[in-house]
Amino acid sequence: MEPVDPAPVDVVVIGAGQAGLSAAYHLQRRGFVPLGRAAAGEQTFVVLDANPRPGGAWQHRWSSLRMATVNGIHELPGFAVPPADPTAASRDILPAYFAEYEERFALDVLRPVSVRAVRRADDDPAGRLLVETDRGTWASRFVVNATGTWTRPFWPRYPGQERFLGRQLHVADYVSADEFRGERVVIVGAGVSGVQLLDEISHVADTFWVTRREPEWIEDDFDIPARVAAIAGVEDRVRRGLPPGSVISVTGMHWTPWARAAQRRGVLVRHPMFSTIEEHGVRMPDGTFEPADVILWATGFRPALDHLAPLRLRTPDGGFRVENGRSLDEPRLFLIGYGPSQSTVGANRAGRDAVRAIVAGSAALAA
Known part of the structure; x- marks a missing residue:
């Protein structure tokens, strides 16, 4: 009381x-x-x-x-x-x-x-x-x-999302790559967590990575000066009452150790965002079908x-x-x-x- x-x-x-x-x-x-x-x-x-x-x-x-x-x-x-x-x-x-x-x-x-x-x-x-x-x-x-x-994990909405018969989870729900062993996992999102989990999951599962925009890779390390620059890039937005936006939208994609590792193993392969979700996978913009057991939404907060x-x-x-x-x-x-x-x-x-x-x-x- x-x-x-x-x-x-x-x-x-x-x-x-x-x-x-x-x-x-x-x-x-x-x-x-x-x-x-x-x-x-x-x-x-x-x-x-x-x-x-x-x-x-x-x-x-x-x-x-x-x-x-x-x-x-x-x-x-x-x-x-x-x-x-x-x-x-x-x-x-x-x-x-x-x-x-x-x-x-x-x-x-x-x-x-x-x-x-x-x-x-x-x-x-x-x-x-x-x-x-x-x-x-x-x-x-x-x-x-x-x-x-x-x-406040962010879940984008896509046509057919409720029809998917596999598992959907957000990064906030992720526990371990072992739970996906032997499965096909569609990973959605170009942020740091998405790339890190792509590298991790790809050791035990078949991964398929999709993003809304083509990543613009920046050769500089994502060090303290880069983070300070990201902070400065958001200040004007919040002063005007706009949503803050993501760090990636300000800084671009910096090469991290896990991004390099995924690249070396040939799994850092970006595909365009799918158009719809179906019972057993996702339909791509060109009409092709990609099967999936899991959709992991690395789509931020x-x-x-x-x-x-x-x-x-x-x-x-x-x-x-x-x-x-x-x-x-x-x-x-x-x-x-x-x-x-x-x-x-x-x-x-x-x-x-x-x-x-x-x-x-x-x-x-x-x-």
């Missing part, structure tokens, strides 16, 4: 992945105290997380994603990732790292807590935002939304922002107007891990910048 009066707090952080923990760390560094530890007069924050355990999306990744092949790990602020065996599963190493981080800095993450809605308490632009959850309601001066994308609907911030183009991690239409709301801050490097920076703005805003409210 929800309390009669919402619990007052200065900042609510929604999500305890990379971006949320970064924000919590910087809040604590700037004098904010977890709500349950605060004395009278201290500024407070609370971190809410929907997962039952620490680790953000890392705890849900497939078991074959090893530390050596993880794309773009970046340490949380103030505590480096401990040395790990490159062959160790990332879902074993990184959630433990996140758990130790939460304990080391006493962030007091509340979980599992499902946020149902964020709405304005009243018409006062300097008033509070109500964060309604399955474990009560908080009345906050600022909300830092860091819910990421993992819970969308931001998990449905709980923000009561604020009515979504533009006609389907995005949110955001600049430097802050909503342009609701300044009490910060969206980090969204758009240009979706990478781990960007998420750390966005957490820090959001807290700087909150500190400035808190000072203005106190003046």
